[in-house]
Amino acid sequence: xxxxLAGGHHVEYVGDRPAADxxxxxxxxxxxxxxxxxxxxxxxxxxxxxxxxDGRTLVDPPASVAARLQATxxxxxxxxxxxxxxxxxxxxxxxxxxxxxxxxxxxxVGRAMSVQPLGALCAYDVEQIGPDAAxxxxxxxxxxxxxxxxYVQDDVEGHLAGEIDLSSYGxxxxxxxxxxxxxxxxxxxxxxxDLAFIDHHAxxxxxxxxxxxxxxxxxxxxxxxxxxxxxxxxxxxxxxxPPA
Amino acid sequence: xxxxxxxxxxxxxxxxxxxxxxxxxxxxxxxxPVIVGYDERKSDLIRSWLGEDGIDFVSDTGLYxxxxxxxxxxxxxFTRLTAAGAGRVWISGELPEVTPxxxxxxxxxxxxxxxxxxxxxxxxxLCLYDATTVSPVVRDVVERSHPRLQEPDGAQVxxxxxxxxxxxxxxxxxxxxLEVTAPRLELVDAMPMEARHAVVAAARDVLDDDALADLVxxxxxxxxxxxLHGEPPRTLRVWTAPERVVVHVxxxxxxxxxxxxxxxxxxxxxxxxxxxxxxxxxxxLAVDLMHAPDCFTVRLRAGRGTPAAD
Numbered sequence: 001x002x003x004x005l006a007g008g009h010h011v012e013y014v015g016d017r018p019a020a021d022x023x024x025x026x027x028x029x030x031x032x033x034x035x036x037x038x039x040x041x042x043x044x045x046x047x048x049x050x051x052x053x054d055g056r057t058l059v060d061p062p063a064s065v066a067a068r069l070q071a072t073x074x075x076x077x078x079x080x081x082x083x084x085x086x087x088x089x090x091x092x093x094x095x096x097x098x099x100x101x102x103x104x105x106x107x108x109v110g111r112a113m114s115v116q117p118l119g120a121l122c123a124y125d126v127e128q129i130g131p132d133a134a135x136x137x138x139x140x141x142x143x144x145x146x147x148x149x150x151y152v153q154d155d156v157e158g159h160l161a162g163e164i165d166l167s168s169y170g171x172x173x174x175x176x177x178x179x180x181x182x183x184x185x186x187x188x189x190x191x192x193x194d195l196a197f198i199d200h201h202a203x204x205x206x207x208x209x210x211x212x213x214x215x216x217x218x219x220x221x222x223x224x225x226x227x228x229x230x231x232x233x234x235x236x237x238x239x240x241x242p243p244a
Numbered sequence: 245x246x247x248x249x250x251x252x253x254x255x256x257x258x259x260x261x262x263x264x265x266x267x268x269x270x271x272x273x274x275x276x277p278v279i280v281g282y283d284e285r286k287s288d289l290i291r292s293w294l295g296e297d298g299i300d301f302v303s304d305t306g307l308y309x310x311x312x313x314x315x316x317x318x319x320x321x322f323t324r325l326t327a328a329g330a331g332r333v334w335i336s337g338e339l340p341e342v343t344p345x346x347x348x349x350x351x352x353x354x355x356x357x358x359x360x361x362x363x364x365x366x367x368x369x370l371c372l373y374d375a376t377t378v379s380p381v382v383r384d385v386v387e388r389s390h391p392r393l394q395e396p397d398g399a400q401v402x403x404x405x406x407x408x409x410x411x412x413x414x415x416x417x418x419x420x421x422l423e424v425t426a427p428r429l430e431l432v433d434a435m436p437m438e439a440r441h442a443v444v445a446a447a448r449d450v451l452d453d454d455a456l457a458d459l460v461x462x463x464x465x466x467x468x469x470x471x472l473h474g475e476p477p478r479t480l481r482v483w484t485a486p487e488r489v490v491v492h493v494x495x496x497x498x499x500x501x502x503x504x505x506x507x508x509x510x511x512x513x514x515x516x517x518x519x520x521x522x523x524x525x526x527x528x529l530a531v532d533l534m535h536a537p538d539c540f541t542v543r544l545r546a547g548r549g550t551p552a553a554d
Binding site for chain 2: 147208223
């Protein structure tokens, strides 16, 4: 948050608590933040105001992304460099249905962030939603404590990073559920330059998800072993892009 | 028609010709595809005797990188040729010999398994071995894995020592000298990620990047299988020497019961996975599945002297 302010961004502090409580929490960060609050360069929002909803508790992913982009535009109009948000999203991630919606939002807003000066630090209380639920959403971010990451950045549809094995099959399945259906193209390109390991079980999971979604997946920047394994498995929907 | 698996031993170029020439000529006169896979010297001899027309000389040494790869490659070839109308496919070749420290490298299981795996294919196979150099180990395997033996004088006899695939006794894996020394690394009940990281740390200065990546994949698949199908304790041991690595993934279970484990991919299952053993047999590693009364061990060897990697 301090880094955002130093860079001229508008910063937004979001939680499922009254605005007065959120502001009091923010003031603890010191005089720079207090001054920003006074100047209007830092604001607080309740979860209800930050997201757009489909019903009472389900985040509406496209509408919420549109709201973020609008807020970013407004920040730019005020002469700020962009918009950064710190969001305690625990209250919209308690149930599987909620996490499915938030998961789609995380993936879609990642695409928006790749082309707009919009950034966010998303927080989920592990004690409230459990480690599996937190992991399900954490892995959708470019930086997170997770054995693997599946996210959007730059002009490539997706990045697959880290390690996927027996310990993370379930998490990987859920991440694919959140991300794959949102791919606009028939072929989803996954950059694997930061993928340290994926076993054959996970590759078959990826293949089956792609088939069900009616998509093809092209793996980019694979090492020789991964390319060999994909070839040996003779997957229906997953291929390896030839090296440039 | 079914798979016809015959072996022969020759003691001279003349005997080799007496064995291979009628076989190839039989295929050519029948107008059926014939494939020969011998070293350069023997291939040149065949060319000098029979020419090249109509004969497919296998030059891809990668085809014999591992027994499992050879089965996959030839199965695909047989399927393609018969689908194209071949009434029978004729194939004659030789297998890699015994490698110091690696024995017959799993080719004993191959020679036996193909009697069952290719039983439905209309293939006539003639495997010829040099009697002057063949090791006792290989001769023993040949006699137990081929139903019939071809003599240079034209006679064909039943191999009295033939063992059906379901009864075939595979060679006991040759002990590795490193295994009697203290392992560089030993982990108990490690998860696949911990196992991979440990192997990388132990072997990164011993193997090149590609060999290390192959070994790490195989280790991960073996450790995953041990956790899914094996019994505790599950132990990972790693030995290293200049330019080579030996890994044991051991558990107290029985290991795979399928006699063809690793040689064939399992049929597509409702759930993902199930191909770990087969996958590790595709890699340029020496893989041994070692069953003991109280444990099962996957032995993986990489680096210098590994037949599949050479």
